[in-house]
Amino acid sequence: MTLRAALRGATRHADAWLASLAHRPVRPGLSAAEVLARLDGPFPAAPSDPVAVIDALVEAVGGGLTATGSPRFFGYVVGGTLPAALAADLLAVVWDQNAALASLSPAASAVEQIAGRWVRQALGLPATASVGFTTGTQMAHVTALAAARHRVLAEVGWDVGADGLTGAPPVRVLAGADRHTTVDAALRLLGFGSRGIHTVAGDGRGRMCPDALRATLDTLAATDTPTRTVGARRVPTIVIAQAGEINTGAVDPLGQICALGHAHGAWVHVDGAFGLWAATSGSARRRALVEGAADADSWATDGHKWLNVPYDCGIAIVADRAAHRRAMVAPADYFPPDPGGALDPVDWTPEFSRRARTFAVYAALRSLGQDGLRDLVDRCCELAGHAASRLAGLPGVRVLNATPGPAGHGVVVPLNQVLLRVEAPGGEGDRLTRAVTAAVTAGGDAYLTGTVWQGRAAMRLSVSNWSTTRAEVDLAVDVIAAAVGTARR
Structure with missing residues (x-):
């Protein structure tokens, strides 16, 4: 009965939290140090009542929670949680399945295979590709690039799984100037190091330049020494x-990047943490952005961004199933083979013990269907475009990633990100931009995040939540406009 009472108490707190999202301040009211002061103390000597523990925990941490599920949260690239995904994730906790082995949890293994197939289908990726579900894109990069490392070294006669990297032929890595930091982190974890990355120039808007990639590949090829060739x-x-x-x-x-890379015998990996989901869009313009993605060798994306499943969920997809499995598999005598012949989820990620995060992925995709997923992506992009058009009309505000839209239709942005800056003479733009970002977030009506773009301060409004409507976007724009006016006075 104690377990059931604790669960009922937690459910009441969960209901109260969800009911508050529409009106509570989006920002946290307490700092980490303040929450620590509320909770800290000696390790208790005696047991405590579970219901009392939960009540005290909620009371202590409530002010330190960020309302990332709010439709007014526009920070980072953080999605909300779809109702079916939230409910399925709660059941995943209650069921408490270790999803590593099919023999340990046939249900988790089966659901993972279905969810992986649906993800491949949604993103337009090869039906024969293998899929591993990780904590996020960071570990999805590690997984996919481990497969890449395995194959490119095997092709020159080196077994990295058996012999490691000591004495191995060097692996050349090329990545764009505007790559995400998780790429560098993954390369460090895999033993490549970030100093050896050959950075390929971009076009000033965040895209790698194919001509720069071609030139870099050609220049490097001209300096190759033919010690090992296949x-x-x-x-x-x-x-x-x-x-x-x-x-x-x-x-x-x-x-173009896939064609250039493959012409030089390279493995091409795509960091598509959120952008790959443009493949599901009903807009031909947005789908065209990811045209050619299926020609790559591996892909990494997130479920907890645009798919709106709870944290945590990353997805690694690899065209070469054999390389993927050889890079990850770690057999043990006590792992019984699945009698139904299903492949174990542990064979596709670096984790042995892992939660059954794919129950939420399955529920999200099943509840949305193809039409709902398309509408989710398109609605977020259209709301971002609406925000960009309104912000571009504010005096002194510049939307850095906007281009002119159709006649009479303001501006457009590539996807769901709006990058803006308060412009001012005499180097004041950085100070004003940071002041506006801080003021908007401190007010609690909307949450934006600051960034640096091409050496200058900027702020980013990301529309990634299934529950966000034009009303929340308009509120955010109004709050930004008011903060700009105040900062300029």
Whole structure:
């Protein structure tokens, strides 16, 4: 009965939290230090009543929670949580399945296979590709690039799984100048190091330039030493492209990058944390942004951004199933084979023990269907375009990633990101931009995040929540306009 009472208490608190999202301040009211002061103390010597523990925890941390599920949250690229996904994730906690092995949880294994197939279908990726569900895009990069490392070294006669990297032929990595920091982190974790990345110039809007990639590949090929060769390959090479630059939403010309990379024998990986979902759009313009994505060798994306499933959820997709599995598999004598012949989820990610996060992915995709997923992506993009058009009309405000829209239709942005800045003479733009960002977030009516774009302060409004409407976007724009006016006085 104690367990049931604690669960009922938690449910009451959960209901109260969800009911508050429409009106509570989006920003947290307490700092981490303040929450620590409320909770900290000696490790208790005696047990405590579970219901009392939950009540005290909620009381202590409530002011330190950010309302990321609010329709007025526009920070980072954080989605909300779809109702079906939230309910399924709660059940995943109650069911408490270790999703590593099909023999340990046949249900989790089966749902993971279905969810992986639906994700591939939604993103227009090869039906034969393998899928692993990770904590986020960071670990999805690690997973996919581990597969890349395995294959490109195997092609020059080196077994990295058995022999490691000591003495291995060097692996050349090329990535765009505007790549996300998780790419560098993944490369460090895999032993490549960030100093060895060959940075390819961009076009000033966050896209890798194909001509710069071609020139870099040609220049490097001219300096290759033919110590180990297999076919046309001299130096194992990985090219990393991007679908959805974190500030501008720009998408690299993926088809051209894949063609150039493959012409030089490279493995092409796509960082598509949120931008890959443009493939589901009903807009031909947005779908065209990710044209050619299916030609890559691996992809990384998130479920907890545009798909609006709870944290945490990343997805690694690899065209070469054999390389993916060889890079991840870690057999043990006590792992019984699944009698139905299903492949174990542990074979596709670096984690042994792992929560059954795909129940939420399945529920999200099942509840949306193809039409609902299309509408979710398009609605977020259209709301971002609406925000950009209104913001571009404010005196002294510049939308940095906007281009003119059709006649009489304001401006457009590539996807769901709006990057803006308060312009001012004499170097005051940085100070004003930071002041406006801080004022908007401190007010609690909307939540934006600051950033730096091309060496200058900027702020970003990201529309990623299924529950956001034009009313919340208009409120955010009004709050920004008021903050700009105050900062200029």
